[in-house]
Amino acid sequence: MKQKRKKRPKPGEPQHITKAVTQIRLLEANAGKLVALDELAPVYLLLCQQYVMLFCMEEAPDKLRAPLYPTPLSERWHRVAIMQAAGIARSWRTNRAQAYQQYQEDLERYQQHQADGTSRAKATEPVWHEWNVPTLREPCIQANINVVKLEESRDSTYDYWLTISTLSKGQPMQVPVKLAAYHKEQLMDPKTHLARKLNTSVQLNQREGLWWLTLSYDEEVTVQTPPDAPVVGIDVGIANFVTTSTGKHYGSFHKNLRARHKRDRAKRRRKAKLRACLKKKGVQKLPSTSSRTGQRLIRHVKQEINYAVNQCYKDPDHQDVQFAYEQLSVASMRFKARAQNAYLRASHLGHIPQQILWNSQKRGVVATPVISAYSSQECSVCHYTDRKNRPDQRTFRCQVCGFEAHADHNAAINLSRRVGDTQLRACRDRTAIKTVLMQRHEAWKQQQGMEHTRPVTRRKRGKSSAAASSI
Numbered sequence: 244m245k246q247k248r249k250k251r252p253k254p255g256e257p258q259h260i261t262k263a264v265t266q267i268r269l270l271e272a273n274a275g276k277l278v279a280l281d282e283l284a285p286v287y288l289l290l291c292q293q294y295v296m297l298f299c300m301e302e303a304p305d306k307l308r309a310p311l312y313p314t315p316l317s318e319r320w321h322r323v324a325i326m327q328a329a330g331i332a333r334s335w336r337t338n339r340a341q342a343y344q345q346y347q348e349d350l351e352r353y354q355q356h357q358a359d360g361t362s363r364a365k366a367t368e369p370v371w372h373e374w375n376v377p378t379l380r381e382p383c384i385q386a387n388i389n390v391v392k393l394e395e396s397r398d399s400t401y402d403y404w405l406t407i408s409t410l411s412k413g414q415p416m417q418v419p420v421k422l423a424a425y426h427k428e429q430l431m432d433p434k435t436h437l438a439r440k441l442n443t444s445v446q447l448n449q450r451e452g453l454w455w456l457t458l459s460y461d462e463e464v465t466v467q468t469p470p471d472a473p474v475v476g477i478d479v480g481i482a483n484f485v486t487t488s489t490g491k492h493y494g495s496f497h498k499n500l501r502a503r504h505k506r507d508r509a510k511r512r513r514k515a516k517l518r519a520c521l522k523k524k525g526v527q528k529l530p531s532t533s534s535r536t537g538q539r540l541i542r543h544v545k546q547e548i549n550y551a552v553n554q555c556y557k558d559p560d561h562q563d564v565q566f567a568y569e570q571l572s573v574a575s576m577r578f579k580a581r582a583q584n585a586y587l588r589a590s591h592l593g594h595i596p597q598q599i600l601w602n603s604q605k606r607g608v609v610a611t612p613v614i615s616a617y618s619s620q621e622c623s624v625c626h627y628t629d630r631k632n633r634p635d636q637r638t639f640r641c642q643v644c645g646f647e648a649h650a651d652h653n654a655a656i657n658l659s660r661r662v663g664d665t666q667l668r669a670c671r672d673r674t675a676i677k678t679v680l681m682q683r684h685e686a687w688k689q690q691q692g693m694e695h696t697r698p699v700t701r702r703k704r705g706k707s708s709a710a711a712s713s714i
């Protein structure tokens with residue numbers, strides 16, 4: 244799998260990040276002013292959906308593709324729809340390809356275990372479920388200057404004016420934009436006390452009949468981290484969203500989030516039962532199974548994650564450091580959520596590394612994704628790597644040297660040492676990684692003057708032999 248790796252920014256090097264100004268409500272200056280936009284939305288959505296289907300199923304996503312489908316939209320709007328669809332399809336294809344590769348690796352491992360008779364009793368053969376093509380439900384328009392023009396207002400009543408091309412040729416609509424105080428504050432550059440320069444592309448969203456605008460601007464951030472800054476490792480999980488190698492925990496899916504998730508699941512089950520029952524009786528219009536509380540819960544989980552990651556970066560103990568975090572794969576996410584698979588979706592583990600990356604970018608702090616394989620099974624003292632080092636979810640107890648710690652803390656320490664670990668990075672698969680770790684364990688043993696001894700097992704054997712001799 245080839246991936247473009249972004250060049251890591253060097254200290255003192257300016258870096259550009261794009262920040263969004265969200266939740267700007269579009270005003271209806273006159274009654275019915277937004278009708279033209281309401282009319283445009285479903286036409287745009289339909290066209291965009293057609294290209295999403297095309298780019299997901301038949302062709303490689305291409306934002307410069309020649310128009311294919313007939314539409315009442317102008318050529319410029321048509322291009323915007325193609326570009327947006329290409330973007331959606333590209334990320335869908337990437338995610339699907341990653342999941343499929345993971346499935347193949349899982350299958351290979353399963354077959355290997357079957358062949359050499361080491362599979363666990365509960366192990367079942369992995370099954371591939373083909374992904375659905377994304378369905379665009381609510382209108383979201385990623386517009387550029389060719390179709391939506393953003394201009395500063397000349398009078399003081401409004402802040403900006405949007406000029407939007409409509410379905411009627413030569414009859415653009417003008418929509419005023421008024422920013423709230425907190426929007427203006429965000430747009431003020433604290434250094435120059437001038438308003439920041441906005442990007443020309445804007446996003447328009449329709450939610451429950453209302454229109455919202457998202458603006459964006461570029462900000463220059465300079466990397467502050469010195470190259471020899473100490474590394475703090477971050478382990479990601481459900482019981483603790485974030486655990487650092489400094490031994491701190493931030494945020495948790497347990498506590499009230501878990502209880503809310505359980506209630507939401509129970510509610511959805513009841514609804515599904517009701518639907519099945521009504522369907523049997525031949526009722527035509529069935530109640531929907533999607534839940535608004537479920538959507539709210541997902542938002543809430545993400546907010547808690549954002550808060551936890553933020554606290555971690557703001558911690559006085561974490562100033563002038565750099566971070567190392569695990570880039571979660573689907574498999575390791577599943578592993579981490581093994582006991583609680585139903586919570587996996589709600590816990591949105593994948594959101595945590597995204598937030599770590601975003602926080603490092605906006606603060607100019609270096610954060611490096613590192614290989615996470617076996618980080619939870621490796622002993623951070625002697626490198627002995629074994630599933631048995633984890634007697635339960637939260638405990639790490641080394642079978643060889645006896646080191647004991649909170650399991651996530653031990654993993655975070657391992658991750659902190661994997662920055663620049665070229666030997667691990669060169670490994671082709673998990674088996675190779677385990678071999679390297681066990682080589683390191685052998686080296687540790689030699690250093691300790693131990694050869695093939697295992698104090699923990701020896702102690703047990705000692706006891707039983709003493710018992711035997713007393714008989």
Ligand SMILES: [Zn+2]
Binds near residue numbers: 642645
């Ligand atoms: Zn150990």
